[in-house]
Amino acid sequence: xxxxxxxVFLSGKGGVGKTSILGGIYSxxxxxxxxxxxxxxxxxxxLILGCKVKEEKPFYGSKKAEIRKDKCQECGLxxxxxxxxxxxxxxxxxxxxxxxxxxxxxxxxxxxxxxxEERAGTIYIGETKKGDLFLYxxxxxxxxxxxxxxxxxxxxxxxxAKERGLSLILMDGSPGIGCPVxxxxxxVDLVVALCExxxxxxxxxxxxxxxxxxxxxxxxLLINKSDVNPSLSARLKKIAEEKGLxxxxxxxxxxxxxxxxxxxxxxxxxxxxxxxxxxxERVYERFSMILEELR
Amino acid sequence: xxxxxxxxxxxxxxTTFAVNMAYLLSLSGYxxxxxxxxVEEPDGHLFLNPQIESVVPVKVFIPLFEMEKCTFCxxxxxxxxFHALFMLGKEMLFFQELCHxxxxxxxxxxxxxxxxxxxxxxxxxxxxxxxxxxxxxxxLKVGEARPMPVIDAAKSHSGDGDIQIIDAPxxxxxxxxxxxxxxxxxxxxxxPTPFGLHDLEKCVYFLKSIKKPFGLVxxxxxxxxxxxxxxxxxxxxxxxxRMPEDLRIAKVLSEGKILLRELPEYRARFEEIFxxxxxxxxxRN
Numbered sequence: 001x002x003x004x005x006x007x008v009f010l011s012g013k014g015g016v017g018k019t020s021i022l023g024g025i026y027s028x029x030x031x032x033x034x035x036x037x038x039x040x041x042x043x044x045x046x047l048i049l050g051c052k053v054k055e056e057k058p059f060y061g062s063k064k065a066e067i068r069k070d071k072c073q074e075c076g077l078x079x080x081x082x083x084x085x086x087x088x089x090x091x092x093x094x095x096x097x098x099x100x101x102x103x104x105x106x107x108x109x110x111x112x113x114x115x116x117e118e119r120a121g122t123i124y125i126g127e128t129k130k131g132d133l134f135l136y137x138x139x140x141x142x143x144x145x146x147x148x149x150x151x152x153x154x155x156x157x158x159x160x161a162k163e164r165g166l167s168l169i170l171m172d173g174s175p176g177i178g179c180p181v182x183x184x185x186x187x188v189d190l191v192v193a194l195c196e197x198x199x200x201x202x203x204x205x206x207x208x209x210x211x212x213x214x215x216x217x218x219x220x221l222l223i224n225k226s227d228v229n230p231s232l233s234a235r236l237k238k239i240a241e242e243k244g245l246x247x248x249x250x251x252x253x254x255x256x257x258x259x260x261x262x263x264x265x266x267x268x269x270x271x272x273x274x275x276x277x278x279x280x281e282r283v284y285e286r287f288s289m290i291l292e293e294l295r
Numbered sequence: 296x297x298x299x300x301x302x303x304x305x306x307x308x309x310t311t312f313a314v315n316m317a318y319l320l321s322l323s324g325y326x327x328x329x330x331x332x333x334v335e336e337p338d339g340h341l342f343l344n345p346q347i348e349s350v351v352p353v354k355v356f357i358p359l360f361e362m363e364k365c366t367f368c369x370x371x372x373x374x375x376x377f378h379a380l381f382m383l384g385k386e387m388l389f390f391q392e393l394c395h396x397x398x399x400x401x402x403x404x405x406x407x408x409x410x411x412x413x414x415x416x417x418x419x420x421x422x423x424x425x426x427x428x429x430x431x432x433x434x435l436k437v438g439e440a441r442p443m444p445v446i447d448a449a450k451s452h453s454g455d456g457d458i459q460i461i462d463a464p465x466x467x468x469x470x471x472x473x474x475x476x477x478x479x480x481x482x483x484x485x486x487p488t489p490f491g492l493h494d495l496e497k498c499v500y501f502l503k504s505i506k507k508p509f510g511l512v513x514x515x516x517x518x519x520x521x522x523x524x525x526x527x528x529x530x531x532x533x534x535x536x537r538m539p540e541d542l543r544i545a546k547v548l549s550e551g552k553i554l555l556r557e558l559p560e561y562r563a564r565f566e567e568i569f570x571x572x573x574x575x576x577x578x579r580n
Binding site for chain 1: 398
């Protein structure tokens, strides 16, 4: 039996077009596949792919400490052992500062601290408008554990994909290079690194490439809004060449992307003849070739 | 006064507004400090071009095990809430990427088999720009998962300046929260799209829950997006300013230049935003 290939779209910098471009490529693809939105902080892919939610699962993150007033003797030991400064002078734990290490719970001589797993978000399992397996999650604002949620989401997705006999999972990632991104690149077959010809996007891309090199993950480059600054686009191509990364292509700036998004559609659904859709057709060709190589 | 720029969705213009606000205020005679807390992808320096005067490593605690003292009671392994410790036979495995440096293992070991160690997870870079903005940036080491210690270290350099401008990371989870938590005011930068609105809603929900004063800047306006306007009205969100979608801006930003220096016609909009947010901050105090 063949394994499941996982591809994740990342960019380092946010707002470069990960979700819109992934959506467009998805619309061009034939065959059944799975789609996962790993941007659990700010999940947006469902807004253009649509999602008929069939199942919701609660997600429990880290445990949080709470001091019971009736038992607390205000000895102050909990404050001494809290490295995060989460307990104030009134012996109240600030749930936003608390990282859930449990030191106060372990050391309290009066058993006044409760240490309970709290619900930190929801996992949604369903299907896209086109009927493909689709999973996304919403982490409650202010929560930690985004990495753990991404991991849980991906495990769930792989299980479901296997049940449906799928061989490909497309994933949308978060901006940055920290915990949710690391959880979304772990063990994937391909990272599509999206970049704009913009000083900050190039800077952030280089940090992302350092990360994918560090984890030895195959990476392909895709340039969005390539015509905004042609000289920087040329530099991006040079970066791809020097690092030996396949270039999936260049997509010119297309104002229709915003219109499509406002209609709740991918750019390809919205206008097959748009500049972006035309460019995506060429990108898709190269993308399919790389996917073939991954088999 | 600490003003944080945040957004939920990435790429809406946080850094643009933070950088240009810092630039404007420094020109207006304020002593300004720019604090880049987007430690995973810190970009403010690309526009402000500070002279970096010092680079301070950020170190966190890690446990070091002296196995000759260990009696294999496994208390450290069992109490570690982050599952960073694992005992394999008579060997201790430590997964540093899972460790939160809470020191519980150090404190709980009765045999003194756990000692204090440290490792570097990033740096804080400190400098000054040619317009005398004090520049402080947290920079997470690539491959590190937890931005929090770097955010905290950069924040601990606070103090100087009349006004602190904070460039917060995208998202709505812990790094965003840690960056805006002790600010006096949060400027949320959004774009009039379904993605922008969806992520804005999460930020607003959170800021309201902690009673943090905030206002909204709508960036890259083009065409109609009534859903955002309805949302703003229904939730009584103060709008501090608006910026149109302008390809000249995109070009200036792509080159890493300061918008207000290149396109001074936008200066009045930033002045207006500052005037409104100042009124809101003082109105509350």
